Amino acid sequence: MGKRKTRSALEDAILVNNATYFDYLERFKKIALSIFDWQNLPESMDARFLERCLYYTGQAAMLYLEPYGYINTKSATAGNLNLYGLPTQIRCYSYGQINENRNVFYGRTTGTTEASEDDRVSDLDTDKNSGAILVLNNWEGMATANTIELFAYRMYTVERAIDVNIKAQKTPYMVLTNTDERLSMINAMNQIDNNAMMIVGAKDTFDPNSIRTLQTQAPYIADKLTDYKHSIWNEFLTFMGVDNISEKRERMISAETMSNNECVNLNMQSYLRPRQRAAEQFNEKYGLNIEVKLRSDIYNIIKSTESLVMDNLDGTALDNIEKLEVANG
Numbered sequence: 001m002g003k004r005k006t007r008s009a010l011e012d013a014i015l016v017n018n019a020t021y022f023d024y025l026e027r028f029k030k031i032a033l034s035i036f037d038w039q040n041l042p043e044s045m046d047a048r049f050l051e052r053c054l055y056y057t058g059q060a061a062m063l064y065l066e067p068y069g070y071i072n073t074k075s076a077t078a079g080n081l082n083l084y085g086l087p088t089q090i091r092c093y094s095y096g097q098i099n100e101n102r103n104v105f106y107g108r109t110t111g112t113t114e115a116s117e118d119d120r121v122s123d124l125d126t127d128k129n130s131g132a133i134l135v136l137n138n139w140e141g142m143a144t145a146n147t148i149e150l151f152a153y154r155m156y157t158v159e160r161a162i163d164v165n166i167k168a169q170k171t172p173y174m175v176l177t178n179t180d181e182r183l184s185m186i187n188a189m190n191q192i193d194n195n196a197m198m199i200v201g202a203k204d205t206f207d208p209n210s211i212r213t214l215q216t217q218a219p220y221i222a223d224k225l226t227d228y229k230h231s232i233w234n235e236f237l238t239f240m241g242v243d244n245i246s247e248k249r250e251r252m253i254s255a256e257t258m259s260n261n262e263c264v265n266l267n268m269q270s271y272l273r274p275r276q277r278a279a280e281q282f283n284e285k286y287g288l289n290i291e292v293k294l295r296s297d298i299y300n301i302i303k304s305t306e307s308l309v310m311d312n313l314d315g316t317a318l319d320n321i322e323k324l325e326v327a328n329g
Contacts, residue, residue, distance in 0.1 A: 025152035039291040042070040054137035055144045061092040062282050063132035102132035107281050135278040138270045151236045158229045168218035241268025
C-alpha cells in the first residue's frame with residue numbers, strides 16, 4: 001500500500017476556510033428560507049420548493065396542470081413584455097416531465113397596474129389548464145442568493161481573522177533556526193498549538209544558541225473584529241427585513257429606533273408584497289384562499305413596542321426592569 005499523504009498546514013487552513021464560509025452561508029440561507037409562511041396551499045403545492053426557487057432565481061410559477069393539480073414550478077421569462085415591462089409568457093419547468101410555456105395571468109380587475117387589458121383577458125377565461133401566475137422574489141425579480149453569498153464571504157473573512165488573531169496570542173513570535181533543528185522546532189510548535197503543558201527535548205541534540213525569535217507584534221483585536229462581525233450580521237438581518245436592534249435599550253433614542261424599524265419594514269415589504277400579490281392573483285383565477293404572512297410579524301411588533309416603551313421610561317424604572325429580567329433569567 002502507498003504511504004498516506006499528510007496534509008500541510010496550508011491545506012488544513014483552506015479546509016477550515018471553506019468550512020467557515022459554507023457554515024455561514026447555510027446559516028443565512030436557513031433564515032432567508034424561513035421568513036414567509038404560505039398558508040392554505042393545496043396539498044399538491046410545496047412552499048419549501050417555492051421559496052427555494054425565489055431564493056436562487058428570483059421568480060417562480062404557480063399553475064394548474066393535469067394530472068398533478070395545483071402546483072408550483074421554476075420559471076423563466078419567455079415571449080414578449082407588456083407595456084409595464086412584465087412578461088406575457090413564462091416557461092414553467094421542474095424536475096421530471098414539466099416543461100411548457102404559459103401565458104401570465106395578472107388579474108381581471110379593471111385598472112390593475114400589472115398588465116394591459118389584452119394580457120388580463122387573453123389567456124384565462126375559465127380553463128384551469130391555461131395560464132400561470134408569476135411569483136417574484138422582489139419587485140425586480142432578483143435572487144436573494146447573490147447577496148447572501150456576499151454576506152457569507154464577509155462573515156467568513158472576519159471569522160477567520162479572529163481565529164488567526166487569537167492563535168497569534170499563543171505564539172506572538174517567529175522562530176528562526178538552522179536546518180538541523182527545523183524539525184524539532186516544528187514539533188515543539190505543534191505541541192504549543194495543541195496546548196501541551198510542557199515541551200520536552202533532548203539536551204544532547206538541542207542547541208539553544210541555534211535558535212532566534214522575532215516578535216511579530218500581534219495585538220489583540222478579536223474584540224473589535226467581533227463587533228464588526230455583529231455589524232455584518234445586523235446588516236444581513238436588516239436586508240432580510242428582520243428586527244435586529246441589539247444595542248442596550250437605554251442608549252437608543254426614539255428617532256434611532258423608528259429609523260431602524262422603517263428600514264427593516266421597507267426591506268421586508270419588498271419581499272412580502274410580491275408574494276402576496278401572486279397569492280391574490282392565484283386566488284382570483286382559481287377561487288382559492290392562499291395567504292402569505294411573516295413568521296416573525298408578532299415578534300417584530302413586540303420588539304418595536306418594547307423599544308418605544310423603553311424610550312419613555314425614566315432611569316429608575318429602567319433599572320428595575322433590568323433587575324427583574326436578570327432575576328427571571
